[in-house]
Amino acid sequence: MIAVTPKPPYYAVIFTSVRTVVDDGYADMAKQMEELAKQQPGFIGFESAREEIGITVSYWKDQTAIANWKNQMDHVLARKMGREKWYQSFKIRIALVERGYDFEK
Amino acid sequence: MIAVTPKPPYYAVIFTSVRTVVDDGYADMAKQMEELAKQQPGFIGFESAREEIGITVSYWKDQTAIANWKNQMDHVLARKMGREKWYQSFKIRIALVERGYDFEK
Numbered sequence: 141m142i143a144v145t146p147k148p149p150y151y152a153v154i155f156t157s158v159r160t161v162v163d164d165g166y167a168d169m170a171k172q173m174e175e176l177a178k179q180q181p182g183f184i185g186f187e188s189a190r191e192e193i194g195i196t197v198s199y200w201k202d203q204t205a206i207a208n209w210k211n212q213m214d215h216v217l218a219r220k221m222g223r224e225k226w227y228q229s230f231k232i233r234i235a236l237v238e239r240g241y242d243f244e245k
Numbered sequence: 246m247i248a249v250t251p252k253p254p255y256y257a258v259i260f261t262s263v264r265t266v267v268d269d270g271y272a273d274m275a276k277q278m279e280e281l282a283k284q285q286p287g288f289i290g291f292e293s294a295r296e297e298i299g300i301t302v303s304y305w306k307d308q309t310a311i312a313n314w315k316n317q318m319d320h321v322l323a324r325k326m327g328r329e330k331w332y333q334s335f336k337i338r339i340a341l342v343e344r345g346y347d348f349e350k
Binding site for chain 1: 246247248250253257259261262263265292293294295296297298299300302328332333334335336337338339340341342343344345346347348349350
Protein backbone atom coordinates (compact mmCIF):
# COMPACT_ATOMS: atom_id res chain seq x y z
CA MET A 141 0.00 0.00 0.00
CA ILE A 142 0.94 3.63 -0.43
CA ALA A 143 2.49 4.71 2.87
CA VAL A 144 0.63 7.21 5.02
CA THR A 145 3.16 9.93 5.79
CA PRO A 146 2.90 13.22 7.69
CA LYS A 147 3.32 16.74 6.40
CA PRO A 148 6.98 17.18 5.28
CA PRO A 149 9.77 17.43 6.26
CA TYR A 150 10.67 13.82 7.00
CA TYR A 151 13.22 11.40 5.54
CA ALA A 152 13.06 8.73 2.83
CA VAL A 153 15.53 5.87 2.42
CA ILE A 154 15.38 4.71 -1.20
CA PHE A 155 16.81 1.20 -1.49
CA THR A 156 17.11 -0.02 -5.10
CA SER A 157 18.43 -3.52 -5.65
CA VAL A 158 19.14 -6.34 -8.09
CA ARG A 159 18.78 -9.80 -6.56
CA THR A 160 21.03 -12.80 -7.09
CA VAL A 161 19.40 -16.12 -8.05
CA VAL A 162 19.94 -17.32 -4.46
CA ASP A 163 16.72 -17.56 -2.46
CA ASP A 164 17.77 -19.32 0.76
CA GLY A 165 15.61 -17.56 3.33
CA TYR A 166 15.31 -14.24 1.50
CA ALA A 167 11.51 -13.84 1.68
CA ASP A 168 11.40 -14.77 5.38
CA MET A 169 14.19 -12.33 6.19
CA ALA A 170 12.58 -9.54 4.15
CA LYS A 171 9.32 -10.01 6.03
CA GLN A 172 11.13 -10.17 9.39
CA MET A 173 13.04 -6.95 8.66
CA GLU A 174 9.84 -5.19 7.59
CA GLU A 175 8.21 -6.13 10.90
CA LEU A 176 11.31 -5.09 12.85
CA ALA A 177 11.57 -1.74 11.05
CA LYS A 178 7.96 -0.96 12.00
CA GLN A 179 8.89 -1.29 15.67
CA GLN A 180 11.77 1.18 15.50
CA PRO A 181 11.44 4.67 17.01
CA GLY A 182 10.89 7.23 14.28
CA PHE A 183 9.62 4.73 11.69
CA ILE A 184 6.83 6.27 9.56
CA GLY A 185 6.06 3.95 6.65
CA PHE A 186 7.18 1.54 4.00
CA GLU A 187 6.59 0.94 0.26
CA SER A 188 7.98 -1.87 -1.87
CA ALA A 189 7.75 -3.35 -5.38
CA ARG A 190 9.97 -5.64 -7.42
CA GLU A 191 10.15 -6.41 -11.14
CA GLU A 192 13.47 -6.22 -13.00
CA ILE A 193 14.75 -4.26 -10.01
CA GLY A 194 13.38 -3.93 -6.50
CA ILE A 195 12.56 -0.56 -5.00
CA THR A 196 11.89 -0.23 -1.29
CA VAL A 197 11.28 3.18 0.19
CA SER A 198 11.10 3.50 3.96
CA TYR A 199 10.11 6.75 5.63
CA TRP A 200 11.61 8.02 8.87
CA LYS A 201 11.17 10.94 11.23
CA ASP A 202 14.79 12.11 11.09
CA GLN A 203 18.39 11.09 10.43
CA THR A 204 18.82 9.77 13.97
CA ALA A 205 16.02 7.25 13.42
CA ILE A 206 17.72 6.10 10.19
CA ALA A 207 21.12 5.78 11.90
CA ASN A 208 19.61 3.78 14.78
CA TRP A 209 17.88 1.41 12.36
CA LYS A 210 21.11 0.98 10.39
CA ASN A 211 22.89 -0.07 13.60
CA GLN A 212 20.10 -2.26 15.02
CA MET A 213 21.77 -5.63 15.69
CA ASP A 214 19.44 -7.99 13.81
CA HIS A 215 19.38 -5.57 10.91
CA VAL A 216 23.18 -5.44 10.78
CA LEU A 217 23.19 -9.25 10.48
CA ALA A 218 20.47 -9.22 7.81
CA ARG A 219 22.41 -6.63 5.80
CA LYS A 220 25.56 -8.78 6.00
CA MET A 221 23.61 -11.78 4.67
CA GLY A 222 22.14 -9.54 1.98
CA ARG A 223 25.59 -8.58 0.71
CA GLU A 224 26.85 -12.19 0.90
CA LYS A 225 23.86 -14.00 -0.61
CA TRP A 226 20.83 -12.12 -1.83
CA TYR A 227 21.94 -8.98 -3.63
CA GLN A 228 23.95 -8.69 -6.82
CA SER A 229 24.03 -4.92 -6.43
CA PHE A 230 22.15 -2.19 -4.62
CA LYS A 231 22.08 1.53 -4.11
CA ILE A 232 20.87 3.36 -1.01
CA ARG A 233 19.88 7.02 -1.14
CA ILE A 234 18.96 9.05 1.91
CA ALA A 235 16.71 11.96 1.05
CA LEU A 236 14.88 14.75 2.85
CA VAL A 237 11.25 14.86 1.70
CA GLU A 238 10.45 18.53 1.25
CA ARG A 239 7.04 18.40 -0.43
CA GLY A 240 4.32 15.87 -1.11
CA TYR A 241 0.90 15.66 -2.65
CA ASP A 242 -1.81 13.06 -3.07
CA PHE A 243 -4.44 12.03 -5.56
CA GLU A 244 -7.42 9.86 -4.67
CA LYS A 245 -10.18 9.01 -7.18
CA MET B 246 18.20 -0.92 -14.01
CA ILE B 247 19.54 0.90 -10.98
CA ALA B 248 19.94 4.54 -12.00
CA VAL B 249 23.45 5.96 -12.27
CA THR B 250 23.38 9.15 -10.23
CA PRO B 251 26.06 11.70 -9.37
CA LYS B 252 27.48 12.60 -5.97
CA PRO B 253 24.66 14.19 -3.90
CA PRO B 254 22.99 16.62 -3.59
CA TYR B 255 20.37 16.11 -6.29
CA TYR B 256 16.61 15.59 -6.24
CA ALA B 257 14.36 12.51 -6.25
CA VAL B 258 10.69 12.48 -7.23
CA ILE B 259 9.09 9.42 -5.62
CA PHE B 260 5.84 8.56 -7.40
CA THR B 261 3.86 5.78 -5.69
CA SER B 262 0.63 4.67 -7.35
CA VAL B 263 -2.26 2.23 -7.39
CA ARG B 264 -3.63 1.57 -10.88
CA THR B 265 -7.25 1.28 -11.93
CA VAL B 266 -8.28 -1.77 -13.99
CA VAL B 267 -8.39 0.47 -17.09
CA ASP B 268 -5.54 -0.20 -19.52
CA ASP B 269 -6.44 1.87 -22.61
CA GLY B 270 -3.03 3.07 -23.75
CA TYR B 271 -1.35 3.09 -20.35
CA ALA B 272 1.79 1.11 -21.27
CA ASP B 273 2.37 3.18 -24.42
CA MET B 274 1.95 6.43 -22.54
CA ALA B 275 4.24 5.29 -19.70
CA LYS B 276 6.95 4.42 -22.21
CA GLN B 277 6.44 7.69 -24.08
CA MET B 278 6.70 9.73 -20.87
CA GLU B 279 9.86 7.86 -19.85
CA GLU B 280 11.47 8.74 -23.19
CA LEU B 281 10.31 12.35 -22.94
CA ALA B 282 11.59 12.72 -19.37
CA LYS B 283 15.03 11.56 -20.49
CA GLN B 284 15.18 14.47 -22.95
CA GLN B 285 14.43 17.13 -20.34
CA PRO B 286 17.19 19.44 -19.08
CA GLY B 287 18.35 18.35 -15.64
CA PHE B 288 17.10 14.77 -15.95
CA ILE B 289 19.50 12.32 -14.26
CA GLY B 290 17.88 8.90 -14.06
CA PHE B 291 14.84 6.73 -13.60
CA GLU B 292 13.87 3.58 -11.65
CA SER B 293 10.55 1.77 -11.71
CA ALA B 294 8.86 -1.39 -10.42
CA ARG B 295 5.24 -2.46 -9.98
CA GLU B 296 3.61 -5.22 -7.91
CA GLU B 297 0.70 -4.42 -5.59
CA ILE B 298 1.74 -0.79 -5.93
CA GLY B 299 3.95 0.92 -8.46
CA ILE B 300 7.00 2.91 -7.42
CA THR B 301 8.74 5.18 -9.90
CA VAL B 302 11.65 7.28 -8.76
CA SER B 303 13.06 9.87 -11.13
CA TYR B 304 16.20 11.82 -10.34
CA TRP B 305 16.76 15.47 -11.23
CA LYS B 306 19.49 18.06 -10.97
CA ASP B 307 17.40 20.61 -9.06
CA GLN B 308 13.90 21.86 -8.28
CA THR B 309 13.80 23.97 -11.46
CA ALA B 310 14.26 20.84 -13.60
CA ILE B 311 11.38 19.17 -11.71
CA ALA B 312 9.12 22.21 -12.12
CA ASN B 313 9.87 22.41 -15.85
CA TRP B 314 9.09 18.72 -16.31
CA LYS B 315 5.83 19.11 -14.36
CA ASN B 316 4.78 21.90 -16.74
CA GLN B 317 5.99 20.27 -19.98
CA MET B 318 2.90 20.28 -22.24
CA ASP B 319 2.72 16.61 -23.26
CA HIS B 320 3.39 15.62 -19.66
CA VAL B 321 0.57 17.86 -18.41
CA LEU B 322 -1.79 16.02 -20.78
CA ALA B 323 -0.47 12.60 -19.72
CA ARG B 324 -0.97 13.51 -16.06
CA LYS B 325 -4.56 14.59 -16.75
CA MET B 326 -5.25 11.23 -18.46
CA GLY B 327 -3.58 9.48 -15.53
CA ARG B 328 -5.97 11.09 -13.05
CA GLU B 329 -8.99 10.42 -15.27
CA LYS B 330 -8.26 6.85 -16.33
CA TRP B 331 -5.21 5.02 -15.07
CA TYR B 332 -4.68 5.80 -11.41
CA GLN B 333 -6.91 4.95 -8.49
CA SER B 334 -4.62 6.87 -6.18
CA PHE B 335 -1.07 8.15 -6.06
CA LYS B 336 1.34 10.07 -3.92
CA ILE B 337 4.21 12.24 -5.11
CA ARG B 338 7.08 13.13 -2.81
CA ILE B 339 9.85 15.52 -3.75
CA ALA B 340 13.03 14.85 -1.82
CA LEU B 341 16.57 16.19 -1.66
CA VAL B 342 19.04 13.29 -1.84
CA GLU B 343 21.71 14.10 0.73
CA ARG B 344 23.73 10.87 0.82
CA GLY B 345 24.07 7.71 -1.21
CA TYR B 346 26.11 4.55 -1.27
CA ASP B 347 26.46 1.53 -3.52
CA PHE B 348 27.13 -2.16 -3.28
CA GLU B 349 28.33 -4.28 -6.19
CA LYS B 350 29.17 -7.99 -5.84
